[in-house]
Amino acid sequence: LSDRLTSVFSNLRSKGRLSENDIAATAREIRVALLEADVALPVVKDFIEKIKERARGAEVSQALNPAQQVVKIVNEELIEILGGETRRIRFAKNPPTVIMLAGLQGAGKTTLAGKLARWLKEEGHTPLLVACDLQRPNAVTQLQVMGERAGVQVFAPEPGNGVGDPVRVAQASIAEAKRSLHDVVIIDTAGRLGIDTEMMQQAIDIRQATQPDEILFVVDAMVGQDAVNTAQAFMDGVGFDGVVLTKLDGDARGGAALSVRHITGRPIMFASTGEKLEDFDVFHPDRMAGRILDMGDILTLIEQAQRTFDEEQATKMAGKLASGEDFTLDDFLDQMMMIRKMGPIGNLLGMLPGMGQMRQQIDQIDDKDLDRVAAIIRSMTPGERAEPKIINGSRRARIAKGSGVTVGEVNSLVTRFFSAQKMMKQMAGGMGLPGMPGVRR
Numbered sequence: 001l002s003d004r005l006t007s008v009f010s011n012l013r014s015k016g017r018l019s020e021n022d023i024a025a026t027a028r029e030i031r032v033a034l035l036e037a038d039v040a041l042p043v044v045k046d047f048i049e050k051i052k053e054r055a056r057g058a059e060v061s062q063a064l065n066p067a068q069q070v071v072k073i074v075n076e077e078l079i080e081i082l083g084g085e086t087r088r089i090r091f092a093k094n095p096p097t098v099i100m101l102a103g104l105q106g107a108g109k110t111t112l113a114g115k116l117a118r119w120l121k122e123e124g125h126t127p128l129l130v131a132c133d134l135q136r137p138n139a140v141t142q143l144q145v146m147g148e149r150a151g152v153q154v155f156a157p158e159p160g161n162g163v164g165d166p167v168r169v170a171q172a173s174i175a176e177a178k179r180s181l182h183d184v185v186i187i188d189t190a191g192r193l194g195i196d197t198e199m200m201q202q203a204i205d206i207r208q209a210t211q212p213d214e215i216l217f218v219v220d221a222m223v224g225q226d227a228v229n230t231a232q233a234f235m236d237g238v239g240f241d242g243v244v245l246t247k248l249d250g251d252a253r254g255g256a257a258l259s260v261r262h263i264t265g266r267p268i269m270f271a272s273t274g275e276k277l278e279d280f281d282v283f284h285p286d287r288m289a290g291r292i293l294d295m296g297d298i299l300t301l302i303e304q305a306q307r308t309f310d311e312e313q314a315t316k317m318a319g320k321l322a323s324g325e326d327f328t329l330d331d332f333l334d335q336m337m338m339i340r341k342m343g344p345i346g347n348l349l350g351m352l353p354g355m356g357q358m359r360q361q362i363d364q365i366d367d368k369d370l371d372r373v374a375a376i377i378r379s380m381t382p383g384e385r386a387e388p389k390i391i392n393g394s395r396r397a398r399i400a401k402g403s404g405v406t407v408g409e410v411n412s413l414v415t416r417f418f419s420a421q422k423m424m425k426q427m428a429g430g431m432g433l434p435g436m437p438g439v440r441r
Ligand code: GDP
Pocket: 103, 104, 105, 106, 107, 108, 109, 110, 111, 112, 191, 246, 247, 248, 249, 250, 272, 273, 274, 275, 279
């Protein structure tokens, strides 16, 4: 996918404005790309329509080239569909808040119960885990292990509170929560390998008996296209308020997220990323969008570029890099400042030929040093900055005094500058800044 998109976008690169043809071609590729990421077809169709509409209406950005604009639109639209801001759990006015988990067997419900309990506990709640999967022989024990790890009490069926009857267990657990002041009840339920009416009916019965504040549909991100059917069946059956995606630590591209969200209209609230209790987080639509597009870093760079990149400065620098001429201490300082200001986008420079070494040079200077370096350079005369060769011993002493540093520091800066300048000369001749965000060539 990533390769595919990269090639589409490099085709678009360096054109002035998006034409209808550009948009159509890009849309075709994005369509294929999304299908490859296992997004369901109807969802892909809707999505593409939105993208086309926005791309046509998009104002031409000063900071971004057309290719970057398309990436940006695709990304923004993905984030939008995935739910914009993350929704938090709605707690009941009168505790306990009842959270019920539903989903197929193996989706990760029991594991999630433990994770959620741990997370809620850390947020200051006093959750009670409730074992209502009485189908699988080891399900109760599994939840008890989770509870132990999370340091959270587990309500399990015992004689008198509904052995063999998950509905009675669920009901009894709520009474118990009230009695022992648990403010949240997390009900783990049984699942089947496929959707079946008995399982669904049991979930409905538990729902009716406990009136959950949140029913969370737990879905394995690895299931791909199937997620749509499963989500639809649970929506029509027990119904749910939010979605939890599990097994995002696998190599699934997350197309399921887009599909489930789009088909059911329910927000994705949490993401599970492993078997350990701490492999869990609230869902971040932006990260998921990046994952689906498989180009998270590029997106970050583009965002950064748009925010902070001084195009003029970059163009000027690109020119200097290309010519290898008159790279001065002022340029050196500019460049350090620029790379600092760009933050992670500086890493992109590392990907350009020759710039990796420059980046390393600059990385050796940490932020507080940067102020000192700036002070040193500003204590130099314009002549010295333009032609650092003239900076002899007595000048160095004067500069050190002027900037409040040691002569040693001035020496090390000058040395570093000369090696940077040498690098620039080596890079001279045909080297530009290919495809650097914000630099239009
Ligand atoms: P349930 O049948 O829905 O209760 O699913 P379980 O919680 O028993 O999980 C099924 C299997 O998936 C177990 O082996 C879990 O350890 C594993 N599992 C659950 N969540 C994750 C996850 O986010 N990542 C990975 N890699 N494995 C998970």
